[in-house]
Amino acid sequence: MEYKKIPYTSFMWKLGTTSFRTKEFNYKTERQLALLDAFWKNPDNASQGWEKKYMAPGQNDIYEIKVRYYDYLVDNGFMEGGEPWSRKYKTAREKTSGLYDMGLINENHRLTEAGRYLLELSTSLRYNEKTPIGISMDSMLYLEQLLKLSQKINGQTVRPLIVILYLLSRLDYLSHNEFCYLMPLCTDWHSTEHIISLTHRLRNREVTINQVITEVMMSKSNYAEGLRRFANMPFSEEMLLSVSMNRKSAAYDRSYVTLYKEMHSVYMEGDTSRIIPMFDSLKKFQQSISIKWKTMLFKSPVAARVKNNPEGNLRPLPVSATYTEKDFNAFFFVTMHLFKAKATLEDYQDLNKRYLGLTNCFIFDDKQVKLDIVPKHLFASPIDELYKQAYRKCHLLERKTSLAEICETLVFNEKDIIDGVSSELGTDIQTIEEAFDEVDKIRYDRFNKMIDTHFQNNTLLTLLDAFDKRNDANINRIVTDNADVPTIFEYVLGIIWYKVSGRRGKILDYLKLSLDANLLPVTHAAGGEADIVWEYPAVPAYPGHSLLLEATLTDKTNQRRMEMEPVSRHLGNHLLRTGNTNSYCVFVTTNLNVNVISDFMNRKNSLYCCPTNPDKYVEGMKIIPLSTRDLKEIIRQGIRYEDLYRHFETAYEANERHPQKWYDNYVCITGTDQAAISMKP
Numbered sequence: 001m002e003y004k005k006i007p008y009t010s011f012m013w014k015l016g017t018t019s020f021r022t023k024e025f026n027y028k029t030e031r032q033l034a035l036l037d038a039f040w041k042n043p044d045n046a047s048q049g050w051e052k053k054y055m056a057p058g059q060n061d062i063y064e065i066k067v068r069y070y071d072y073l074v075d076n077g078f079m080e081g082g083e084p085w086s087r088k089y090k091t092a093r094e095k096t097s098g099l100y101d102m103g104l105i106n107e108n109h110r111l112t113e114a115g116r117y118l119l120e121l122s123t124s125l126r127y128n129e130k131t132p133i134g135i136s137m138d139s140m141l142y143l144e145q146l147l148k149l150s151q152k153i154n155g156q157t158v159r160p161l162i163v164i165l166y167l168l169s170r171l172d173y174l175s176h177n178e179f180c181y182l183m184p185l186c187t188d189w190h191s192t193e194h195i196i197s198l199t200h201r202l203r204n205r206e207v208t209i210n211q212v213i214t215e216v217m218m219s220k221s222n223y224a225e226g227l228r229r230f231a232n233m234p235f236s237e238e239m240l241l242s243v244s245m246n247r248k249s250a251a252y253d254r255s256y257v258t259l260y261k262e263m264h265s266v267y268m269e270g271d272t273s274r275i276i277p278m279f280d281s282l283k284k285f286q287q288s289i290s291i292k293w294k295t296m297l298f299k300s301p302v303a304a305r306v307k308n309n310p311e312g313n314l315r316p317l318p319v320s321a322t323y324t325e326k327d328f329n330a331f332f333f334v335t336m337h338l339f340k341a342k343a344t345l346e347d348y349q350d351l352n353k354r355y356l357g358l359t360n361c362f363i364f365d366d367k368q369v370k371l372d373i374v375p376k377h378l379f380a381s382p383i384d385e386l387y388k389q390a391y392r393k394c395h396l397l398e399r400k401t402s403l404a405e406i407c408e409t410l411v412f413n414e415k416d417i418i419d420g421v422s423s424e425l426g427t428d429i430q431t432i433e434e435a436f437d438e439v440d441k442i443r444y445d446r447f448n449k450m451i452d453t454h455f456q457n458n459t460l461l462t463l464l465d466a467f468d469k470r471n472d473a474n475i476n477r478i479v480t481d482n483a484d485v486p487t488i489f490e491y492v493l494g495i496i497w498y499k500v501s502g503r504r505g506k507i508l509d510y511l512k513l514s515l516d517a518n519l520l521p522v523t524h525a526a527g528g529e530a531d532i533v534w535e536y537p538a539v540p541a542y543p544g545h546s547l548l549l550e551a552t553l554t555d556k557t558n559q560r561r562m563e564m565e566p567v568s569r570h571l572g573n574h575l576l577r578t579g580n581t582n583s584y585c586v587f588v589t590t591n592l593n594v595n596v597i598s599d600f601m602n603r604k605n606s607l608y609c610c611p612t613n614p615d616k617y618v619e620g621m622k623i624i625p626l627s628t629r630d631l632k633e634i635i636r637q638g639i640r641y642e643d644l645y646r647h648f649e650t651a652y653e654a655n656e657r658h659p660q661k662w663y664d665n666y667v668c669i670t671g672t673d674q675a676a677i678s679m680k681p
Helices: 025-041 062-075 085-101 113-124 137-148 160-171 176-185 189-203 209-218 221-232 237-243 255-268 272-284 287-297 303-308 325-357 373-380 383-387 414-425 432-454 457-469 472-478 485-500 559-578 594-605 628-637 641-653 659-667 674-679
Strands: 151-153 156-158 362-364 368-371 531-536 545-552 584-589 607-610 613-619 623-627
Touching (some): 025 062, 025 085, 025 113, 062 085, 137 160, 160 176, 160 189, 160 368, 176 189, 209 221, 209 325, 237 255, 255 325, 287 325, 325 362, 368 373, 373 383, 373 414, 414 432, 457 472, 457 485, 472 485, 485 545, 485 641, 559 584, 559 594, 559 607, 559 613, 559 623, 584 628, 594 623, 594 659, 623 628, 641 659
Parallel strands (some): 545 584
Antiparallel strands (some): 151 156, 362 368, 531 545
8 A cells, every 4th residue: 555655854953054064163154264265356257156046057066166265164173074976065065054053144144244343353363251141242242143144844834043052041051951852842922832831841850851742743644643653544654654753764764664573472472482582673773763763672672691591681561562552553643753753853963062152151060051141141141032033034134233123122131241240149249340351251151160170180181191192082172172173282381380370360261261161262264362470469389470371282292393483482572571580481382393392492692682673682591491291290289389389490590502412401390299290409
């Protein structure tokens, strides 16, 4: 019997596409805008269109320009090449899809007004400037664009960020399960209110996540129709494939036919000889779906254990699932689509986090997702007016707009921020400066907590080993994949020095890095200052001074070329600007080149002149070279900055002329206890 296939229709929104699940999200976005801008300026490309409707008579085939752009990305080191022609144009489309969704490029893939603004921020290094609400300039642009971004779900418009803000205004926070499985199901006013109601019940343990997803999914007409057919019609392969609703092709769902037959044999016919074949049938599913079935059907997901004791590892189905054939079929249909839905929702969770992370407004801690304190109170008052737009398309997406242009009530009101922060923290705040001081205290509390939980000494030692071996995958896993490894090296050095300094000093200001809302580093396309500038007020152990920390990851062959001149220039300019000759620099790397050591050692006896006024100069500069081996000893011994300062001063005053002997005998951190550092010559 032939069955008309029930079509798949989306029941969820998502941010981005899984085909562009990229590391270093900020960097890749800014870098690709610059590449696209340059690509279209090439006369050979300038008159070309991206989509067919833009192709003038006589122009190249629609696919050729995409292939040409693919090759351009490869030639400029944006990605690795090697794909066949038939795949190149698809990859080019995938790489640009996120830029188009956010309104940074138009349908013809030229930069929009919003895209040009972001590119200007990147190239001028203005992205890190702060806005009134405390987020960076580029984060504000992303916030504005995501507020305008909309999607079509079954013919209905939804603007996901506005929905998220509304959910948080009603629920205060989202657990990670709520964020992953429930938030994207809010596709219209009715479903959003229903999800809010179900979330309250979920938190009261009246329902489960599976029950909520199932209820929402089965309320859709196509799933309801599929359930009626599968529960009431005789089973056949054709019938199952007609209701499997695969987004690509029903052929991808043939594995469910085998699984159904094996489950029917085991649970409805009592044939225990089919337990192992039932387990083996799950090998054909993608891992995220396979493990869900294994968890439901077996006590252990390990094949050897199941095969050693099939009946002992078999879990029973709910009693209600095996009363009749109709009950079994209904249970199978619902479970099949529940697990598919959960796998899809899980697949997009990471992307949703990445896109929201661009705004620097959301905090993703170990248990919850919530708004940072100032954005929370920025949106508190206007949320009802803003929510009226949640299911309407915004026609301002490609323009650079202010928040007030998106929603006239969405303005920065100092009184609202002051009152909101004061109320939330239980303090008497009178000015916006006091409000941000309190917010700053919260940031440092969060930063210190993160160090205590995620950057303990053992973890820092593991990271330093990974930097030495350039185990980039492990570094990204431990810290973040939204920054490149050299940026993470600077960040980790900052954390180590914060500990060395007794957690004194404004490290979040001293780090010349972009940090996201979770206080983790972010890489930008145009780069920025490489220094960490630490300010030390005068104490009995040392005079007031600045310490410039320079971190680099280079091999022995290119270290001299890359680092000697910038380090001395940074310190020289700093000394000329501040006039404080007590300030100095510590240079940290994985491999110390002897000639780099020599150059830094001999800066003690050289002049550094102002480039525009040679009569203005500093006489002698203190630059101390350290290796990651030294950092490891500093961590292991728990050495304090007071002792390091004395140690560095002794090394600086030493008269040794051979650079390697100077480093080995005066600079290198050795010994087994803290006292050892003060026992050097």
